[in-house]
Amino acid sequence: MYGHMKLWAAMAMAAALAAAPSLSFAAEDVAKDLTKDLTAVIALLGLPCGQVVSATPRGKNDYNAVCKDGNRYRVYTNAQGRVVAEKQ
Amino acid sequence: MTAARITALLFLAALAGCTAEQPSPQPGSVDEAEVPKPAPSPAAVAPVPPLQPAAPTVAPVPPLQPAAPAVVPVEVAPTAPPVERAAASPETPTVAPPAKVAIAPAPAPKPAGPPPLDIKALEQRLKDTSAIGVFTKLAVKNQVDDLLEQVRAMHQKRAKPSTAQIRQSYDLLIMKVLSLLQETDPTLARDIVASREPLWGMLADPVKFASIN
Numbered sequence: 339m340y341g342h343m344k345l346w347a348a349m350a351m352a353a354a355l356a357a358a359p360s361l362s363f364a365a366e367d368v369a370k371d372l373t374k375d376l377t378a379v380i381a382l383l384g385l386p387c388g389q390v391v392s393a394t395p396r397g398k399n400d401y402n403a404v405c406k407d408g409n410r411y412r413v414y415t416n417a418q419g420r421v422v423a424e425k426q
Numbered sequence: 427m428t429a430a431r432i433t434a435l436l437f438l439a440a441l442a443g444c445t446a447e448q449p450s451p452q453p454g455s456v457d458e459a460e461v462p463k464p465a466p467s468p469a470a471v472a473p474v475p476p477l478q479p480a481a482p483t484v485a486p487v488p489p490l491q492p493a494a495p496a497v498v499p500v501e502v503a504p505t506a507p508p509v510e511r512a513a514a515s516p517e518t519p520t521v522a523p524p525a526k527v528a529i530a531p532a533p534a535p536k537p538a539g540p541p542p543l544d545i546k547a548l549e550q551r552l553k554d555t556s557a558i559g560v561f562t563k564l565a566v567k568n569q570v571d572d573l574l575e576q577v578r579a580m581h582q583k584r585a586k587p588s589t590a591q592i593r594q595s596y597d598l599l600i601m602k603v604l605s606l607l608q609e610t611d612p613t614l615a616r617d618i619v620a621s622r623e624p625l626w627g628m629l630a631d632p633v634k635f636a637s638i639n
Contacts, residue, residue, distance in 0.1 A: 375559025382565045382602055399561070413561065421565040 369393070376403045376413050383423050385411065402426070542624035543617055545638050551617070552603075557610035566606070569599055574629075578639070581632045589630060596626060 373390040380387040380403065387405035394402045400414035403423075410426040543551065549570075552563060576592050579585035587595075600622055607615040628634045 371559060375561045378558065378562040378606055379565045382562065382569065382606075415561075415564065419564070420568050421561055 372401070373403075376401060376411075379413055379421055380405070380411055380423050383421075385409075385423055385425070387411070542621035544621075545625065545628065548618065548621065548625070551614055555607070555611045555614055557614070558606050562606060566603060569602070573599055577629050577635060581635060592629075593626065596629065 372393050376390040376393055377387065380390065387403075387407060387409055389406045390403045391406050392404045396402055396412070396414070400412070403411045403413050405411070411423045412426055413421070413423045416422050552558075552566065558566070573592070573595055576585070576587055576595065580587060580589065580592055600618065604615050604618060607618070628638060
């Protein structure tokens with residue numbers, strides 16, 4: 339009985355170790371898509387940025403974006419449904 | 427003595443081989459061997475002209491005129507001996523293709539491009555594409571709405587922006603959208619490029635614009 343439990347624990351550990359990289363890749367992809375999206379929005383609005391290097395969520399459709407050139411913006415959707423980028 | 431006999435036999439065998447090759451009636455080998463011998467002036471001139479019509483095939487109009495002189499030497503060939511006629515006959519296919527090639531480029535139909543998108547179809551395609559993110563789509567939609575409002579004001583004569591100014595805004599917006607799509611959704615980018623003028627035609631025409639709304 340004890341041997342079976344050990345076997346199951348080892349199998350679960352192996353499965354977790356195998357799945358961990360793919361989960362981290364998926365999270366990286368989501369973050370990459372978000373920074374790309376925010377970069378495009380800031381560029382569309384004609385604001386200086388270059389490229390968004392990191393984004394922190396503040397709420398629903400509301401992010402703090404840090405640009406490669408050092409600029410920081412709050413990008414969000416206002417009550418009228420417009421996308422706004424406010425310089426911080 | 428035996429060595430002399432062997433060499434004599436070998437010599438005879440070689441001679442027999444040489445004599446056996448001569449009567450073989452292979453048309454290809456005979457033509458190649460005998461064409462240079464008679465060297466009659468009309469047949470010698472005949473093969474040269476077909477090379478000249480090859481150059482005019484670049485220009486579409488003149489090739490028909492050189493094709494006629496190229497046929498004449500072939501018709502003259504019957505007066506020559508049969509061996510020369512056989513030599514001329516393989517050249518006739520080389521004469522014929524330039525005339526066909528010269529005729530072919532004239533009716534070259536162009537493939538029809540994709541039908542232009544209207545505003546609604548473009549809106550739907552932009553909504554459906556996975557090439558741009560949600561925030562970007564919303565920002566593009568905001569800018570499209572702004573442009574449509576400007577056009578509406580222009581048609582109702584409520585605002586000052588001239589047609590040229592609105593056209594500039596329209597071109598700028600199209601460029602922005604294309605820059606977003608050209609890497610990730612080139613098909614949609616191509617369709618937008620193809621629809622650029624028809625879309626502007628719909629916006630600039632008050633009647634068509636009213637039908638959109």
